[in-house]
Amino acid sequence: MTSPSGLRGRVAIVTGASRGIGRAVAEALVAEGARVCVTARDADGLRRAAAELGGVGLAGTVADPAHLRELTALALREFGRIDVVVNNAATNQPYGPLMDADPDRWREAFTVNVEAPLRLVQYAWHAWMGEHGGSVVNICTEGAGHVGPRVGAYGTSKAALLHLTRQLAGELAPRVRVNSVSPGLVRTEMARFVWERAEEETAAGLPLGRIGEPDDVARAVVWLTSDAARWITGADLLVDGGTRVRPAYASGTDPVHAALRSAAPPDSPQAAQAP
Known part of the structure; x- marks a missing residue:
């Protein structure tokens, strides 16, 4: 990936970075010359990721404000600055109809998907960004723009994250x-x-004939954090293969919703939560 990004020498914090979208984002930022401070719940996976990325990592859950404070301090201690924050870690629990949603799991969805991004931005702002500037990207979901079966808690919390993005x-x-x-x-x-x-x-x-790959999302994140997007703020960039414009959506034969209806539930709450 080559672009006039101006990310060389900048420092990024990426959550949920041991695999999936978070790992792809961290790799793409490093490829553009940034240094990364990463976190995930999987300590072994995070250790490997940090080593391969040439960065630093701190295992823990974003639901814990103390972990986020320590993560911010680690980035400053190791690199002396924080230019980019990518809030990627998320949970899709509770999965199922909202009428059956466990209240504790519902609150967890908002703790992980909404409160944690706010807390991390607060800590980065007070520690560095408020004085020196920077860029934040929150990973939301195309599904926040409409209703869907079994993912009401996830979609609702991500819709809240979209508004939080605009507010911030x-x-x-x-x-x-x-x-x-x-x-x-x-x-x-x-x-x-x-x-x-x-x-x-x-x-x-x-419309584009395939499901997405983590790198598709990573490329969009890198662009938004870069100088190429220096006059863009409060925006939400859809990276969805044309999901919103497919003819099947209006006809009621939405393929993703059909897959959700037929899919078995995630194996466990732990497996369903991004690290």
Whole structure:
């Protein structure tokens, strides 16, 4: 990947970075010359990722504010600055009809998907960005723009994250730009229960003919954090293979929704939460 990004020498914090979209984002930022401080719940996976990325890592859950404070301090201690924050870690639990949603799992969805991104941006702002500037990208979802079966808690919390993105863009301007990327169905472990059983059928229903890859999202994130997007803030960039414009959507034969209806639930809450 080559672009006039101006990311060389900058420092990025990326959450949920041991695999999937978070790992691809961290790799893409490093390829553009940035240094990374990464976090994930999987300590072994994170250790490997940090070593391969040439960065530093801190295992833990973004649901813990103390972990986020320590992560911010680690980035400053190791690299002396924080230019980019990518809030990627998320949970898709509770999975199922909202009438059956466990209240504790519902609150967890908002803790991980909404509160944690806010906390991390707060810590980065007070530690460095408020004085020196920077860029934030929140990973949302194409599904936040409409309703879908079984993913009501995920979609609702990500819709809240979309509004948080716009709110922070207004509050932190002009020093810090805040944008979001909303992927469609991407080939990740978190979404495996959707795409694995009917990938060909799902892909055939998309205008671009395939489901997404983590690198598709990573390229968009790099662009938004770069100087090439220096006059963009408060925006949400759809990276969805044309999900919103497919003819099948209006006709009620939405392939992703069909896959969700037929998919088995995620194996476990732990497996369903991005690291």
